Amino acid sequence: MKQYQWFPGHMAKALKEIDERIKVIDVVLVLLDARAPYSSLNPKLQGIIQHKPTIYILTKRDLADQKITNQWLNYFKKEESKAIAIDVNHDNLNVIDKEAEVIMAPKFAREKAKGIKPRAIRYLVVGIPNVGKSTLINRLAKRKATVTANRPGVTKAQQYIKVNERMELLDTPGVLWPNFDDNTIGTKLAMIGTIKQDILPQEDLALQILNLLTTNYPLSLQSYYEIIETPVLDEKQAYNMLNEIGLKRGFLLKGNNVDITRSITTLIKDFQSGKVAKVSLEIPGNDTWQTVGTKTL
Ligand SMILES: Nc1nc2c(ncn2[C@@H]2O[C@H](COP(=O)(O)OP(=O)(O)OP(=O)(O)O)[C@@H](O)[C@H]2O)c(=O)[nH]1
Ligand SMILES: [Mg+2]
Incomplete structure (x- = not known):
């Protein structure tokens, strides 16, 4: 904090x-x-x-x-x-x-x-x-x-x-500055683009986005990126999905390794501009989605 x-x-x-x-x-x-x-x-x-x-x-x-x-x-x-x-x-x-x-x-x-x-x-x-x-x-x-x-x-x-x-x-x-009393609020605001990039590391943002999508909007990644979608619950699974996205898009570095940074940037941009899915991060009264991972704000 x-x-x-x-x-x-x-x-x-x-x-x-x-x-x-x-x-x-x-x-x-x-x-x-x-x-x-x-x-x-x-x-x-x-x-x-x-x-x-x-x-x-x-x-x-x-x-x-x-x-x-x-x-x-x-x-x-x-x-x-x-x-x-x-x-x-x-x-x-x-x-x-x-x-x-x-x-x-x-x-x-x-x-x-x-x-x-x-x-x-x-x-x-x-x-x-x-x-x-x-x-x-x-x-x-x-x-x-x-x-x-x-x-x-x-x-x-x-x-x-x-x-x-x-x-x-x-x-x-x-x-107005938002209310940061609750850690998940900062994360959500970073996801929708209120808070700029330097606040939450990009890879953490990508993890949260992949978790939200695979939990609440299943198959949206699959249909948008034309990849096989699997649940993303932790960093390792997030990395695998980012690798898939990069492979599909041809984001390759020397030696044919996937340029994960580019996958991350692309995912965040596509998510924030509503291309992957029309997404809401919270519902009134009873919040069904909580952020995952240990590196949240
Ligand atoms: N898709 C979409 N984009 C919007 C909507 N409203 C605003 N935007 C976009 O959101 C971005 C920010 O909009 P601004 O009007 O500059 O926001 P602001 O509240 O004045 O932001 P600050 O001056 O930083 O406080 C711009 O790219 C707008 O085009 C909307 O209803 N839908
Ligand atoms: Mg303004």
Whole structure:
């Protein structure tokens, strides 16, 4: 765990910034990776946003296991939280405004009764690195020319992106560090590409990916790489499977040895881009898959 000593400082700063802005926000959009919604949730954020209407957006639904994403959506519904799953690059994003308008209807009615003119909904977008915050903001903002404005009347002048008459976004998305209290969370975040390569050794990442796939998505490796798939429970079995992948792909070094490093890089890339299978790493309530091996974070 020593690698993470620098995280608490960053996290405290991000949370403080969000705390300072939260007063002027109408709706918080909390982005969670659909493949690992629990691991991408920041428990400390929940305290800050508890009195603000929140929409949980499960991003990268196109990379996740649809059945499990539906289970997550039902889970949020049971908790009486609003949640939607989207492919941020391709899906129609109107669904976000629609949800927000419903949430805001009572507040706007109160404002109207007080004689306050109709106004745009002010959003804050938060989430862990790489979850899709900038992509979402850029796509929303592109609907109309982006206008930034300094708003007087708040403690600190805030920069807003005016998307349209009904939507304003605070310009800087809140980058949050995930919760590393549990070792498996770090591993899962490395697997989905939140945490960059230097944190978890690549061969360990490959072991976890092969274990997950052969345990929960059997035959996905077999059909994608056209190899004979066998269960991967330990490093030796992982090595054998990587060797198979390398042989099939012709990743050979001098003397016809397989270039295992290249197999590892290829596997990680194919896995993270959803080519091998549409994969989810956790299900609500009862996590059926735990990471394997001794070298996890
Ligand atoms: N397949 C897929 N890729 C997505 C989706 N949303 C975002 N991405 C990709 O994920 C990568 C990271 O997206 P960003 O929008 O930069 O993520 P971010 O949250 O702003 O990341 P930081 O600025 O590092 O905090 C980009 O390559 C996006 O194209 C999605 O729904 N599906
Ligand atoms: Mg960004």
